[in-house]
Structure formats: structure tokens, C-alpha cells
Amino acid sequence: MKLFSQTDETQSLLKNSKLSINWNKKVLKWTFSIVLFGLLLLCAIYIIHVFTKNKIQLESNTTPKKKNALHIASIATTNDEFLKKCATIVKCDPNAKYRSANGSCNNLEIPTWGASKTPMLRMIDANYDDGYYKLRLQTNGKELPVPRVINLNVFLNHEIYRGDENNVLLFPFSQSLAHDISGIPNHVLTEKNGSSIDCCSIKNKIKEYPLCELTIDNPPDDPVFGVNNRTCTTLFRALTSKEYGCPLYPATFVNANSHFIDASEVYGSNESYALHLRSMDGGRLNFSVSDNGQMFCPFLSQQSKEVLIGNQSSIEYDTGDPNNGNQNLGITAMQTLFLRFHNYIASKLSSLNPFWTDEIVYQESRRIVIATIQRIAFEDYLPIIIGEDFQELYGLNKPNIYDPSINPSTSQEFSTAAFRVLHTIIPVQLNFMNKDYKIENSVIITDWILNADLIPLDNNFDKLLKGFIETPGRMVQPSYNFYLSNYLFARINDYPLKAREVLDSVFLENPKYNSRDQLSIDILRGRDVGLQPYNRVRHLCGYPLAKDFEDLEDLLHPKDTAKLKELYDSVNDIDLIVGLLLEKHSDGAIVGPTTRCLIADSFYRYKAGDRFFYDVQGQPGSFTKDQLKEIKKITLGHVICATSNVDHVQKDIFKTIDHNLFPTIKQKCDKEFNLDFKNWAESNGRPEL
Ligand code: HEM
């Protein structure tokens, strides 16, 4: 007590201290609790954060992107063999603005994906009798039907002559796309003196020459070939990866062209050829000038006009596609069109940016030409082929869909079967039309295949383009045109024939008459490259596996399945292209369901698998928003207007539009189809090397 009395202050202090100790304890307790709570809270937040973060990462790493139900996936097991065994190591510059000439370094993870001289992709493993290279047999071990017999029994003489709503232009544009994405050379067997061996003349020893294995036996009662006892047609097997120094099992085929849609048919598919085609001046490509001052692909052999008129194929042109650029008047017209378009853009860009080097002008012009072709291919062309709605549903219309996991390579099924279905749109006749819509001249197919002499004469190029736009095209249908099925590459003494009458009379007199059947070739090529039969591929595309011929009637006409039943022993033997040609067309498309599925798959690869695709943003070479806006306006009509004297075109450039019935749909080139490259002026922020 004393203590208390003695020290009031202290007491109070003590009291106070007691109080304060109590209070301090409380504060401490509260602080501790708050801190603990805070810590717990922080821990909880951290745990939640880590958990959700991991979950998100887990989802983005392991959950595949929501798969579009229409997409098919390759089920072939051999696609990576080339990468494992033969792909060269390529060093890429991830900041490179422009695509390489051969397509390498497009995919920075797998730089050889899509490059020229790399294999075609298989959707399904190859089908060979020996699992490796020998042509497949029927499932019961018997020989497959002779292709010519298939053509004669199912296709020939069933042509539909109705004009199509699409015009002839669809054909050369299709073909130039085909040779942009695919090119498999033949393995030609040569004599010691360098001339090619005629497999038919060594028929008794043909087994010793596996490359002659495709040689066609025409039936003795063949209505065309039988007449002159032409029982045999030579066809060589395609060049395999082995000939490129990379033996693979099973036989694998190599694309000589870059797989991407990158105008390789204009610029070449490798660096040295690309350089060879350049003038190295003003960013232009080399060109020749005709007598009337017009620009053409460089003439490889220049002869006098008189000789040209003397009906001999004397001019050949130097193009980015040395194998096919001269094959026919249509494809050569496309080569000319895009060569001119490149040089047109180069001159525009040079005047906007006089200080640009040849290299910058060349690369920027090339980039615009490629973008133009890609835009036309995806927005104007593809909807006609596979149908607008299907294209939308497939996800092909979405912008900027680059996905480095997509292999951009051309599939074997697409290039050797599905895209060749469009061989059916090849017309018999091409028209040269003047500005007044008058046909001045027409040539039939035996005159315009292997004969591109007509292009530089007079104003033929303009008239040919006008004829393409104004003439209704050939409808897609099961049969190829009669000439293509009988008189392909009809040449006597190496000169093209001039008219059907001549052709027929010579044919009757000359047993050496040497024409071919394109459909037989396409069927055989499918066997050559080991394509799986139609039933397997349609199943891959989501259609039921047919157990017998009648089961095919969900997609084919009963009259056709009946014919197939007479030719093939089993529904599992039908050649892919045969089934594809006979499919009823899908809604809004000009091809059937399996063809549409294979075409959509490939075009998806060419878009989603191309880092330089024209609308991809965020890459070193992406177009600016303003440039992209301008690119999006360029139609094939603009290209024609910029490069020829055609003065009226329509926006829907592949549609036949009767100028008498719909005069307002035709628009004046100089009014409606001008191009503006001001967004490429360097003051606008781009570009520099
Ligand atoms: C007059 C026009 C045409 C002719 C004479 C023609 C002829 C040929 C020939 C002879 C082949 C090589 C056949 C072989 O040995 O396997 C071929 C391949 C091919 N054709 Fe055509 N064709 C023409 C137009 C078209 C068109 C319009 C398309 C439409 C897309 C097309 C698509 C293809 C494709 C994808 C290939 C495979 C290319 C390869 O990988 O080598 N062709 N064509």
C-alpha cells in the first residue's frame, strides 16, 4: 500500500503503466492480429494469383485452341522424316522485312517449312503395293483399271456444254495459283545422247525400267487412240526426294516451287533465279518489248514476225516458273500480266521515292504484287470455288490468323487430286475480243497449248484479256473437255497443230501421232505419288466410310456409282481424283464436299501458316494500316486496267457480265480502277532497309 501512497505519481504511473501495459497488450494483440490477418490475406491473394496464373498458363499451354469442327488434321506419320533426316540448317534473321525467294525462314521455328525443294505434306500416309514405291493394286491384289478405260467408260462424251456464270479468266488465274503452290517435275529417263527414252518402244523390257511403270495401255478399241493402233502412251514417274539427295521411306515428292502463295511463278523459287529475272535497275523485272512497243516477259528466242505468222512456236519466255510459264496462252498471259504489274508498281514507287535503291523498290513492289494475288485468291477467287458460307465457317475470312504451328506445305492430296479437279474448267476455245466486244479471232486448244506466239502480235494481249473477261467459262463438271482428254500436247514433228480438221486428217494418216489424255495422266499421277483411294480421303473429311458402292450415293450419283462398280472390284479401290470429279457440288461451291474440304485445308495452310501473309500485323514487314487499306482495294480489274489497254472491266472480275444487259456494271478503267501508292512515300514513315 505504502508503495502506493508513497508514490502517487508512480502509482498513478503504475496504475497508468498497468493500464498502459494492458492497453499495449491489446494494441499488440490487435496489431498482431491485423498483421497476421494481413499476412494471411496476402498469402491468400498470392496463392489465388499463382493458382489462377498457373491455370491460365496451363490452359494456354496445354489446351488446344478451340478446334473448328470443319478443319481436318493430317494423320500421316511420315511428314517429319525430311526434317529429321535431310533438312538443312538455315540461319534466319527474325527482323527481315521481306520473304526469302525460296520461302525459307517464313517459320522461324522450322525455317524450311514451305520452302522450295522440300516435300509435299501428306494428309494420309502413302499407299503403295510394297509400302514404298510400287504402284498400288486393288485390295484383292488385282491390277487397278487402266486409266484410259476409266475415262472412256465414265467421263468421255458426257460433256455439258452450258456456259458458266464464271468467265474464262477463272482458268488462267487458277492455273497460275496452281503453279505458285506446286510443281513436281517428272523423272525423265534419258538415252546416253540426252534424248528422252520412249517407254512404249521398250515395252517388252519395261519391267527393267521402273520409271516407265506409268506408261499407259490404251485399249485396242479406243475410239481415238485405237484408230492408229496407238496402244501405248509414255508417262514417267515423278521425281522423288531421293533425286534431291534425300532418300525417304515411303517415296516422298518434292515441290520445286515455294509452297506459299508468294508469286513464285513471277519471281522464281530460289535466290539465284530471282536475281536472274531482275533487271537490277529501278526495281524492275527484265522484260522484252514487242514491235508495237508493249512489254512482255523476256523472249528467250526472238524470231522474225514472218516466222511467227508461219504458225510455229518460236517464242518462249523467261518466267519465274520455267516449267510451266510457256505451257499455254492462258498461263503466259498471267505471267505477262503480273510481270507488267510489278514493273508498273516499281515505276510508281520509284517516282514517289526517287532515292530508293533498286533493292528497296524491287522488294516493296514484290510485296505489293504478292499481297494483291493473296487478296484476290482469298477474297474474290476462293469463295467461287468452295462457296462463301463454307469459307466463312472454315475461319478462312478472319484477318491476321498467323499461327506458327500450322505447316504451310502443299498437300499431296490437294495438288495431285483436289486442285486438278479444276482441269475441268479449261475451255476449248479462246477468243480475241476488241474494245467493241467483237470477237476478231478464236483459237482452239490444240493451237493455244504449247504456243504462246500469239501474245505479242498486234494488240493480242489486250484482246485476249478482254476475251477472258467476256466469254463464259466452262462449267466444272466430271468430264474434261474433249481435246484435253484426247489431244493434249498434240504435236507432229514438234509443231502444234492448227485445226481440228488438220488434226483429224493427220491423225488418221500418221500412226506416230502423239497426243495425250490429261485425265489418264491425272489418275496415274495419283497412283504414282501414292494417294489413298477416294473412300479413305472422304472419310478423313468427315464423311462415312463406304462399305459398298451404294454407300457412296450420299455424295455421288447412282448412275456413276454403278459405272464405278463395273470398273473397280471394291469401293476401297476408287482413285481419289475419280471420286472427287464425280461428287455432286456442295451448296454455293463449284466442287464437291471432299474436294472443298481438301482445298479449304490447303488455303488455310497458305494463310494461317504464312508469317508474311499480307494482312498479318506486328511483323517486321507488316503493311501499315493505311497501306493495308489500299491493298484491300486492288482487284484483278485494277491489275488489268494498270497493265493493258482494256478500258472497261467489272468489279466481280470472274463473272460473265453481258455488257448489253448490264452496261452500268462495267466501269471505266481510268475512272474507277485507279491505284494510289501515296502511302508508300517514305515521308509516311516507311520503309527503309
Ligand atoms: C490448258 C490448261 C492446262 C493444262 C494443259 C494443264 C496441264 C497439266 C499437266 C500436263 C500437268 C502435269 C501432269 C502430270 O504429269 O502429273 C498439270 C499439273 C497440274 N495442274 Fe494443270 N493444266 C492446265 C490448267 C490447270 C488449271 C486451270 C488448274 C487449276 C487449278 C491446274 C492445276 C494443276 C495442278 C494443281 C497440277 C499439279 C502441279 C504439280 O504439282 O506439278 N492446271 N497440269
Ligand SMILES: [Ca+2]
Ligand atoms: Ca509459291
